[in-house]
Amino acid sequence: xxxxxxxxxxxxxxxxxxxxxxxxxxxxxxxxxxxxxxxxxxxxxxxxxxxxxxxxxxxxxxxxxxxxxxxxxxxxxxxxxxxxxxxxxxxxxxxxxxxxxxxxxxxxxxx
Amino acid sequence: xxxxxxxxxxxxxxxxxxxxxxxxxxxxxxxxxxxxxxxxxxxxxxxxxxxxxxxxxxxxxxxxxxxxxxxxxxxxxxxxxxxxxxxxxxxxxxxxxxxxxxxxxxxxxx
Numbered sequence: 001x002x003x004x005x006x007x008x009x010x011x012x013x014x015x016x017x018x019x020x021x022x023x024x025x026x027x028x029x030x031x032x033x034x035x036x037x038x039x040x041x042x043x044x045x046x047x048x049x050x051x052x053x054x055x056x057x058x059x060x061x062x063x064x065x066x067x068x069x070x071x072x073x074x075x076x077x078x079x080x081x082x083x084x085x086x087x088x089x090x091x092x093x094x095x096x097x098x099x100x101x102x103x104x105x106x107x108x109x110x111x
Numbered sequence: 112x113x114x115x116x117x118x119x120x121x122x123x124x125x126x127x128x129x130x131x132x133x134x135x136x137x138x139x140x141x142x143x144x145x146x147x148x149x150x151x152x153x154x155x156x157x158x159x160x161x162x163x164x165x166x167x168x169x170x171x172x173x174x175x176x177x178x179x180x181x182x183x184x185x186x187x188x189x190x191x192x193x194x195x196x197x198x199x200x201x202x203x204x205x206x207x208x209x210x211x212x213x214x215x216x217x218x219x220x221x
Contacts (some may be wrong), residue, residue, distance in 0.1 A: 044184040090208040103153035
C-alpha cells in the first residue's frame with residue numbers, strides 16, 4: 001500500500017540553524033514526490049517536486065530510492081519559514097493520479 | 112492563476128443533517144480531490160474524481176459521498192452528519208500531478 005510517513009510532528013529550531021524535515025514513503029513503483037507548505041491563514045501550496053530538482057526559498061529535497069526517503073532541507077532557517085509542511089506522493093493508477101499526504105511537520109523557527 | 116473555490120469558509124451543522132460542501136475550479140482540470148485535515152493526522156483522502164461522473168474512494172470514504180456532474184464542480188456530501196466529522200475539509204484539483212487547493216471549509220457538527 002502507498003504510504004507517506006513524516007515522523008516528526010514538530011521541529012523547533014533557531015533562526016540560522018539548518019533544517020531537515022524527514023519524509024519516508026512506501027510505494028512499489030516509481031513515485032512522484034512533493035513537498036507542500038501551509039503558512040498561517042493561507043491555503044496549502046506546492047513548495048517543490050522531486051522531478052524539477054530546483055531549490056525553492058532555499059529548500060531542497062533529494063529523492064533517495066534506496067532509503068525510500070525525500071527529506072526537505074534548508075541550510076539556514078528563517079523566521080518566515082515557520083509553517084506546516086506536508087510530504088506527498090502521487091501514484092499513477094489507471095490513467096489518473098492519486099495524491100497521498102503525510103501527517104505533516106510543523107516547523108517553528110525562533111528568533 | 113488556477114483558482115479553486117470552496118463555497119463556505121465556516122459551517123455549523125446539527126447531527127443528522129445532510130451537508131453539502133461545494134468546490135469549483137476554473138482551469139479545466141480532470142482530477143479533483145476531497146481531503147479532511149486533522150491535527151496530527153495530516154490530510155486524509157476521502158474521495159477523488161478523474162472525470163465527470165467518475166469517482167473513486169479514498170482512504171476514509173465512510174459516511175461521505177460525492178457528486179461530479181460538471182467538470183468544474185466536485186461536491187462532497189455528508190449523508191447524516193456526525194460529531195466525528197467535525198474537521199477542516201480541503202478540495203484540490205490537479206494538473207500534471209501538482210495540486211491546487213481551495214481555502215478550506217471548517218465544518219463543526221453539534
